[in-house]
Amino acid sequence: MSDSLIQSRADGPLLYVTINRPEKRNALTPSMLAELAAQVAAADLQPAVRVVIVAGAGSIFSSGIDILSLAESRAASAGRDAGRWLRRLADEMQQALHTIEATEVPVIGALHGQVMGLGLELALAFDLRVASDDCKLSIPEARMGLLADVGGTTRLSRVVGPSRAKDMLMTARSVDANEALQWGLVNRVVPAADLLTAATALGEQIAANAPLAVGMAKRIVDQGDGLDRHSQMALERWAQSQLISTADVEEAVRAFLEKRPPRFEGR
Numbered sequence: 001m002s003d004s005l006i007q008s009r010a011d012g013p014l015l016y017v018t019i020n021r022p023e024k025r026n027a028l029t030p031s032m033l034a035e036l037a038a039q040v041a042a043a044d045l046q047p048a049v050r051v052v053i054v055a056g057a058g059s060i061f062s063s064g065i066d067i068l069s070l071a072e073s074r075a076a077s078a079g080r081d082a083g084r085w086l087r088r089l090a091d092e093m094q095q096a097l098h099t100i101e102a103t104e105v106p107v108i109g110a111l112h113g114q115v116m117g118l119g120l121e122l123a124l125a126f127d128l129r130v131a132s133d134d135c136k137l138s139i140p141e142a143r144m145g146l147l148a149d150v151g152g153t154t155r156l157s158r159v160v161g162p163s164r165a166k167d168m169l170m171t172a173r174s175v176d177a178n179e180a181l182q183w184g185l186v187n188r189v190v191p192a193a194d195l196l197t198a199a200t201a202l203g204e205q206i207a208a209n210a211p212l213a214v215g216m217a218k219r220i221v222d223q224g225d226g227l228d229r230h231s232q233m234a235l236e237r238w239a240q241s242q243l244i245s246t247a248d249v250e251e252a253v254r255a256f257l258e259k260r261p262p263r264f265e266g267r
Contacts, residue, residue, distance in 0.1 A: 006035045013050035013207035015043050022058025027066035028118050030093055037096040043105040047266055050207035053199050054126060055110040062119025093150045097125040104215035106206055110199040111135050112192060121148055124155035127218060130199045132192035136174040137185060143172045160185050210248040211266040
């Protein structure tokens with residue numbers, strides 16, 4: 001681990017990426033978001049990494065965007081039209097979250113304390129979310145006359161449905177961990193002391209499976225969004241036709257016959 005605001009460390013098949021700015025409640029700047037996306041995306045180039053786990057240091061996952069940094073960025077571009085400046089900034093942050101979402105290696109979020117605004121938009125780009133029982137999730141932008149413009153309205157509505165998304169976006173209220181679980185906003189709720197252990201266990205469970213199959217399943221679910229049923233099923237057929245000839249399938253058959261756990265290599 002380094003002393004940077006975004007830290008990473010590998011442990012076997014898992015890569016842990018940590019937002020390390022606890023003194024600022026893990027407030028995110030555009031550059032931090034870009035660095036986080038780069039570290040997550042790098043997992044696709046590391047054959048030993050099967051799962052990425054993203055967490056926040058300190059008492060909360062993230063308080064959202066760093067308002068001071070945002071103000072300084074605007075001041076530095078005072079000669080530019082405010083609307084154009086904001087559209088460019090939002091586009092850069094959206095691209096960072098697209099990068100995370102497009103990573104073939106699965107990404108798990110370990111969420112605790114407050115998960116606010118941009119912090120929740122970041123978490124929505126993960127594949128799975130494990131939350132501590134003290135976790136509260138919110139998008140409070142409406143209180144400032146704004147909206148969630150880094151995929152918050154888009155991803156949130158796709159995860160929890162339009163009605164529940166409108167509830168969160170329009171009221172700006174916090175949703176606790178149990179309600180988030182009922183809505184499908186998080187996948188697991190565990191005691192705060194067990195959060196990283198639970199996220200690690202989930203990561204290890206995924207990592208034990210064939211990485212090509214896991215990555216292909218992720219891509220079909222994500223890229224199938226918006227497709228009609230027959231088109232998505234065509235993707236399934238194509239993907240299966242690619243997987244059937246892999247060494248991992250041969251290894252799975254041998255392991256079954258030899259009554260041992262398979263040793264997948266991702267090829």
